[in-house]
Amino acid sequence: MGLTPVPAPESRAELDAASPNWVTTKLSALINWSRTRSLWPMPFGTACCAIEFMATAASRFDLARFGMERQSFSPRQADVLICAGRLPFKLAPVIRRVWDQMPQPKWAISMGACASSGGIFDTYTMVQGIDTIIPVDVYVPGCPPRPEGLLYGILLLQKKISGESLTDTALREEQVLGPHGLFLPPSRIDEVSEPFGNSVHQTRSA
Amino acid sequence: MTISPSGPALQSRFGAAVTRVVESCGDTIAYVSRDRAHEILAWLRDDPGQHFNYLTDVTAVEYRDAERPLEVVYQLRSLDRKADLRVKIELAKREPLEVDSVCDLWKGANWLEREAFDMFGVRFRGHPDLRRILMWETYAEGYPLRKDFPLRGHFSRAEQTRQALAANPEAHYSLEELSIAETFHELPAEMRERLAKGERGKVG
Amino acid sequence: MSTRTVEATLSTTGVDAEGNPIGIPLTVRSGDEEHMLINLGPQHPATHGVLRLVIELEGETVVRVIPHIGYLHSGFEKLGEYRHYNQIVPLTDRTDYLSPMANNVALALAAEKLMGIEITERCRVLRVIACEMSRIISHLVWLGTTGIDMGAYTPFLWLFQQRELIYDLQEAWTGARLTTSLTRVGGLMADIPDGWEDGLREFCRAFPKVLREVDTMFTRNGIWIGRNQGVGTISAEEAINYSLSGPMLRASGVDYDVRKDRPYLGYETYDFDVPVGEHGDNYDRYLVRMEEMFQSNRIMEQALARLKPGPINVDNPRVILPPKSRAMSDMEAMIFHFKQVMEGVRAPVGEAYMGIENPKGELGYYFVSDGTAKPVRWRIRPPSFLNLASLPRLCEGVLLSDVIAINASVDIVMGEIDR
Numbered sequence: 001m002g003l004t005p006v007p008a009p010e011s012r013a014e015l016d017a018a019s020p021n022w023v024t025t026k027l028s029a030l031i032n033w034s035r036t037r038s039l040w041p042m043p044f045g046t047a048c049c050a051i052e053f054m055a056t057a058a059s060r061f062d063l064a065r066f067g068m069e070r071q072s073f074s075p076r077q078a079d080v081l082i083c084a085g086r087l088p089f090k091l092a093p094v095i096r097r098v099w100d101q102m103p104q105p106k107w108a109i110s111m112g113a114c115a116s117s118g119g120i121f122d123t124y125t126m127v128q129g130i131d132t133i134i135p136v137d138v139y140v141p142g143c144p145p146r147p148e149g150l151l152y153g154i155l156l157l158q159k160k161i162s163g164e165s166l167t168d169t170a171l172r173e174e175q176v177l178g179p180h181g182l183f184l185p186p187s188r189i190d191e192v193s194e195p196f197g198n199s200v201h202q203t204r205s206a
Numbered sequence: 207m208t209i210s211p212s213g214p215a216l217q218s219r220f221g222a223a224v225t226r227v228v229e230s231c232g233d234t235i236a237y238v239s240r241d242r243a244h245e246i247l248a249w250l251r252d253d254p255g256q257h258f259n260y261l262t263d264v265t266a267v268e269y270r271d272a273e274r275p276l277e278v279v280y281q282l283r284s285l286d287r288k289a290d291l292r293v294k295i296e297l298a299k300r301e302p303l304e305v306d307s308v309c310d311l312w313k314g315a316n317w318l319e320r321e322a323f324d325m326f327g328v329r330f331r332g333h334p335d336l337r338r339i340l341m342w343e344t345y346a347e348g349y350p351l352r353k354d355f356p357l358r359g360h361f362s363r364a365e366q367t368r369q370a371l372a373a374n375p376e377a378h379y380s381l382e383e384l385s386i387a388e389t390f391h392e393l394p395a396e397m398r399e400r401l402a403k404g405e406r407g408k409v410g
Numbered sequence: 411m412s413t414r415t416v417e418a419t420l421s422t423t424g425v426d427a428e429g430n431p432i433g434i435p436l437t438v439r440s441g442d443e444e445h446m447l448i449n450l451g452p453q454h455p456a457t458h459g460v461l462r463l464v465i466e467l468e469g470e471t472v473v474r475v476i477p478h479i480g481y482l483h484s485g486f487e488k489l490g491e492y493r494h495y496n497q498i499v500p501l502t503d504r505t506d507y508l509s510p511m512a513n514n515v516a517l518a519l520a521a522e523k524l525m526g527i528e529i530t531e532r533c534r535v536l537r538v539i540a541c542e543m544s545r546i547i548s549h550l551v552w553l554g555t556t557g558i559d560m561g562a563y564t565p566f567l568w569l570f571q572q573r574e575l576i577y578d579l580q581e582a583w584t585g586a587r588l589t590t591s592l593t594r595v596g597g598l599m600a601d602i603p604d605g606w607e608d609g610l611r612e613f614c615r616a617f618p619k620v621l622r623e624v625d626t627m628f629t630r631n632g633i634w635i636g637r638n639q640g641v642g643t644i645s646a647e648e649a650i651n652y653s654l655s656g657p658m659l660r661a662s663g664v665d666y667d668v669r670k671d672r673p674y675l676g677y678e679t680y681d682f683d684v685p686v687g688e689h690g691d692n693y694d695r696y697l698v699r700m701e702e703m704f705q706s707n708r709i710m711e712q713a714l715a716r717l718k719p720g721p722i723n724v725d726n727p728r729v730i731l732p733p734k735s736r737a738m739s740d741m742e743a744m745i746f747h748f749k750q751v752m753e754g755v756r757a758p759v760g761e762a763y764m765g766i767e768n769p770k771g772e773l774g775y776y777f778v779s780d781g782t783a784k785p786v787r788w789r790i791r792p793p794s795f796l797n798l799a800s801l802p803r804l805c806e807g808v809l810l811s812d813v814i815a816i817n818a819s820v821d822i823v824m825g826e827i828d829r
Contacts, residue, residue: 190362262774269778340483
């Protein structure tokens with residue numbers, strides 16, 4: 001039962017860069033603090049959840065107190081893509097392209113049941129969860145989620161970002177489409193999209 | 207519930223071309239033959255006693271019983287007479303599903319007929335721009351609202367995702383728009399040939 | 411002269427035989443002018459949803475606008491064939507998500523027309539209140555977002571605060587702010603709770619003042635008038651021929667309101683006016699919708715005054731679920747409960763079309779039934795679909811920024827257009 005030996009580092013400098021130390025942790029804390037307090041959302045609003053997103057941005061629930069009032073409709077200046085609403089296949093290349101256009105660091109919130117899993121639409125047109133197309137960080141369930149729910153999702157994202165480390169380069173790698181032109185392998189997409197329960201006929205009648 | 211006077215008026219004017227007039231839940235429905243449908247609809251719009259100047263809806267219905275024909279349904283309204291009429295054309299499924307377009311009578315029919323084509327595969331002869339409207343132009347799975355089309359589509363989810371992400375330029379721009387681009391010679395040769403022939407795009 | 415060519419890669423993996431991305435040149439030379447083909451959307455702040463407009467421009471002037479829809483096509487009509495009538499109610503919330511209660515009411519009315527069911531008086535009045543509340547919230551979104559499109563951000567916040575007040579009422583009644591699923595075939599999901607009437611009365615008292623404030627911001631504002639008057643004009647005959655409905659049709663001078671011409675829910679007994687415009691431009695559409703909100707408030711006050719205690723559901727055990735307490739103890743009630751839950755309410759063979767005055771226009775639901783609990787065909791006649799189809803006609807010869815203004819004044823909701 002041999003243990004796989006750890007390959008020797010290429011250079012001393014690389015080793016220093018790879019391991020977190022007190023400088024990098026302090027720096028990480030500062031950078032993460034500033035990132036979480038100024039997440040500029042890219043509202044990829046499609047359907048009903050977009051209306052609740054607008055309500056969250058309006059006076060009563062107010063996204064501005066989280067630093068998110070400057071909504072960036074241009075992906076080039078956005079930090080977090082909030083996919084608010086259902087995503088049909090016709091819109092799939094659009095969200096992929098918008099995601100690719102966003103510069104690092106970037107995160108994605110899948111808002112609502114339809115963006116997270118296809119929701120009530122297990123039909124020929126609907127993507128069964130945007131995580132088959134782009135990497136998602138936080139899922140907010142609800143149909144539509146209450147504004148408080150979306151705010152909780154945003155706070156969760158802030159917590160996630162706070163836990164990120166500067167030295168972890170894998171975090172900021174672009175996750176591109178694979179060799180088949182797909183983000184997830186085909187078997188995984190089929191597995192994730194399996195109908196849950198009796199989604200076609202919901203009663204015993206024909 | 208009584209049948210609207212348009213029913214007997216149609217029967218007396220067009221005779222056998224109006225196969226039957228029935229009533230359901232207070233609405234009058236006139237079944238007309240495909241060949242004279244355009245003439246009948248034009249008369250319904252223009253005749254001063256009828257004056258159905260408002261086209262409420264154009265759609266199609268396929269029944270679960272495979273023997274029943276597919277129906278193209280026109281919902282008409284006369285704004286000044288405050289009257290409604292439903293006109294149906296029955297199309298046997300063994301034959302090509304084609305009817306004449308009514309875009310020349312009501313401009314609102316343009317998109318409605320495109321949708322009926324997209325969802326059912328009914329072709330409207332004389333339509334200025336008959337192409338898919340809700341699905342993308344090179345959608346290859348079929349006509350979604352037909353009864354032989356399963357709810358989740360024919361292809362697997364992975365295949366549907368792959369086709370959606372790999373959509374070629376024709377799926378994004380119609381042939382009409384591609385032909386606006388005058389620097390024609392920079393388009394791929396195969397696409398140029400098909401544009402020249404006026405053909406619809408194919409899936410990549 | 412030189413040809414300016416803008417290459418754009420259209421798709422993520424659209425590649426030719428050698429693996430180079432396919433670029434489609436987007437410039438055309440037409441005579442002495444250069445036309446440019448630009449793409450607006452589907453992800454765009456001002457398209458009001460996932461609408462894509464391909465605009466052929468000559469400088470800043472629009473030669474042609476080609477709208478592309480279908481980016482939110484969810485298969486509602488197909489899904490409706492696999493659900494029984496009460497299960498279709500939650501689907502209707504999600505088509506026109508700006509005015510969900512109106513859709514719920516429309517569906518219940520269509521199903522009741524198909525089945526020949528007569529609803530109770532209290533249900534009728536409550537449904538009128540629901541429809542008018544929906545009209546107000548839909549117009550509030552329209553006005554707020556149209557203001558933002560023109561650069562006026564403040565009214566958006568004021569109007570959305572009013573929407574929150576209505577959302578509180580909707581949530582108290584149905585439990586949900588947006589996806590209300592209010593109606594059932596033959597009745598409603600629940601009666602209004604105690605104190606709800608006072609809440610609505612308070613809203614009706616305070617709302618006109620807010621509307622008048624917004625009116626002060628917009629109606630005589632030079633920028634608003636400059637951007638909206640004379641823009642996007644359509645004549646009455648064309649509006650009828652394009653099958654427009656709702657405020658789009660009435661702004662052009664056609665006095666067609668389904669509540670007056672083909673009344674339902676007892677609208678003929680309410681005292682309200684229907685604003686009809688004259689010029690058919692953006693400004694008239696704005697005035698029509700503003701006045702409609704005042705009139706909706708008036709209708710709600712009258713409905714509140716005539717609301718009397720009584721049953722909200724029709725007394726038909728085949729259609730309405732028996733109370734749970736009886737379903738567990740009484741044999742007949744248990745059987746009715748079982749049949750309705752397992753099978754759904756069976757409709758007779760037939761078909762029915764029911765059109766109502768949705769905030770966007772005439773919303774029609776067309777059911778074809780073969781005698782089973784699930785419809786053979788559920789057709790949604792979407793008002794915004796037909797209103798949007800006239801966009802190329804409205805945008806002939808205007809400037810690019812006018813396209814945004816005209817698109818906003820059409821008041822579309824993509825969920826309904828794409829279904």
